[in-house]
Amino acid sequence: MIESDIFKALADPTRYAIFEKLAAGSMNASALREGLTISQPAMSQHLAVLRNAGLVREERQGRFVNYEVDPDGLAQIARWLAKYRAYWPSRVDALKTLLKEMDQ
Amino acid sequence: MIESDIFKALADPTRYAIFEKLAAGSMNASALREGLTISQPAMSQHLAVLRNAGLVREERQGRFVNYEVDPDGLAQIARWLAKYRAYWPSRVDALKTLLKEMDQ
């Protein structure tokens, strides 16, 4: 898994929208299509890309496949981002407040 | 600036390499080409994409243009990532350790 692969997965607007939908709640592939005007194979292919990037994971349930956000993908981005902490302006720091929340 | 644009900028391996070089220290466009086998216009185009994404900013110095990492781009990713904190596993948390560092 090259680092740019995870960015490539999120670079496509359709795939980005799919990821955001899943972030709001896990869903099967058919449910994900609602609202988007893409074919079933297109959805299947997008989900494969997101899965290979580690952003999404699947759980088969009978003839349905339930998809959900994979925390490992987000953790990978977090680690990547952490490498550049030297460039974070002390003023902005959405992360700092974020971490404070987590500590509570 | 749509969110997927910043990911699109980092999705290309060459552009990703350029960003990493800049993260190690600001440089002008010619210096960035060293090591990479791309033409001068290609470099110029890549830098334009990174700049439009807010990941990089420029500072003209005579006939040289010095490029450096733009903290705003990283902050944008940080804010994006923060939206999904519900999915961060408490065990992993590269961010948690990261924030501890920053508080010192």
Place this chain on the structure above:
DNA sequence: CCGAGACATAAGCATGAACTTATGTGTTGC
């Protein structure tokens, strides 16, 4: 000034990737 250097822009090409239709695989309900 004027040639050379640093960089940007234009235009054209060529590859990759996102889409389609068609088909395959596995599961459920009757």
Place this chain on the structure above:
DNA sequence: GCAACACATAAGTTCATGCTTATGTCTCGG
């Protein structure tokens, strides 16, 4: 066991994008 469904895979087409060569703009040194 067979029809309908949920999803994956295959193959082909179209379009975006990353590359090139060519050229333009600005700056510096002589």
